[in-house]
Amino acid sequence: MPKHGSFISRLGEHFKRYWQLWLMVTPAICFIGLFAYVPMYGVQLAFRDFVPSKGLAGGPWVGLKYFRQFLESPMFGNIMKNTISISLWTMVMGFIAPIILALLINQIGSTKVKGFVQTITYMPHFISTVVIVAMINIFLTPGTGLLGRFLGDTSLLGNPNLFTPIYWITEVWQHVGWNSIIYLAALSSVDTALYEAAKVDGARRFQLIRYVDIPTILPTCGILLILNMGSVLNVGFEKVFLMQNALNLSSSEVISTYTYKIGIVSNQFSYSTAIGLFNTLINFVFLVIANTISKRVSETSIF
């Protein structure tokens, strides 16, 4: 590329050289532009009164009316409490469990056994949410269910106090194996000489884990923790929605299910958009905070 020359001629030169790359990336740009950025533009709906005939950006400007409505709504406290408690439990447990599993699998000597354990533990990850929730239901049915028969006559899923534990335990069950892959990958990069050296120094198995394995995966843990923090309020809609019933609603109504009910079921488009935007903004704040802390502490960050 010539250093001099007008902007236009440099641009021409660029396209002449790279038009094929542009051609290859353009479809993706179009799809992302249309399906990710146009809805972002539509976020202004949260600040306007929706008028169906005027579309995304029509309707009179109402400022923060809908945000105020949400914050002042009697549902607000409960929904926030549920969302935060479900997601924090899931995040913490879902973060720790794969690390432990990976450290454990890494200790297995035989490559075959290792592969077998991995194959088995990855499997549930591929089962759909509908099926997982159906399995939870079937197993917990009082009287006849595989687990339900031992757990009294009342339905566990109808008990508001148990919603969060059932949610995160099954979540860990389903994804622990899959999420451990990344740590196993990190562990595989440990220089075996390190083990030998530690052995010579008289390190025991658990000391090897403590002083070799754990420091190795720490940066990976950091990044994943940051990424998880970025979705601290994003409790998966599908699973909560499918597990919800009239009895456990007091502890299972979360922001995403509420957004769905307000928006799609009762057609309050602007109000629903405001709640969704509120959710996204809080996630973003968490992401930035986590990233800043991690940058200071361990020099790992995603931006």
Add this chain to the structure above:
Amino acid sequence: MTSTILQGSSGQPETSKISGNDIPWNKKTKQSKTLSDRIADGLIAVLVVAIILVVLYPLWFIVIASFSDPTKVAIGEVLTLPKGTNFTGYTKIFADSRIWTGYKNTLIYAFAGTALNMVVTLPAAFALSRSEFKPRRVIMFLFTFTMFFGGGLIPSYLLYKQIGILNSMWVFILPGAVSVYNLIIARSFFETSIPEELHDAAQIDGMSYIGYFVRIVLPLSSAIIAVIALYYFVGHWNDYFTGLIYIRDASKQPLQNVLQSILLANQTNSNSAGMTAVAAQRFAEQIKYGVIIVSTLPLLVMYPFLQKYFNKGVMIGAVKG
């Protein structure tokens, strides 16, 4: 944004396959396994077996319960092996037209969707992997940004309505055409696993970018293609949200939404073949077990064949750029 998480594994993912003998405590020649090592070995073995049982048993139970006598399942007699074997549940399932419609729809959506996913994602990932392509930083940033920030449910709903894909098969295929996450995985693969010398050689031969991509890069990328295709396919197969929100006609509903009505809303269609209410009730549970098998089987059959690629794929994906 250039923090490499997994140093060392980026270049040659094969390093994951440390053979058992490389790890000091497995060296067969080493006679000096201390007592604490033996205790550790035992503890690990117990834990591993426990984990396998916890993961596998629920799945196994579904399988045996699906063709056991439902009464025996209900009173807890079926625990390790099927009892009172019968296939009534499966006969009912295959007689239920909703299952077939759902299956057909899901197959269409999943295959068409995955095809589009691949056609859009792979070339874009390749273009964005070329370091001499300066605009890639901006484009990448704009793509990554969408992973953390979005318009939300209602703006998307209104957009789909406006462009007329509500309640049509396109809503399953078009909006998810690119997953930024998969794009990053593919891009990292192209960056780290395809030697740059190949491009130099291709350039000397006068090959264009597209020629290089189609004739050299793609044939070398079967691992990543398999992984990404599987990710996308599973995503389409398990998609419940789209059917719930954007589809009104029962005839267009994919499998997951049909499953929801059978498994969770208890709309078992068992009266269709002239059963008494009591018998229908009896078989309702068995039908549920069978439906779970029938709907999950295709993925579980595919899975062992693709499993060898997973570690590779995820590892490459872990190298963020």
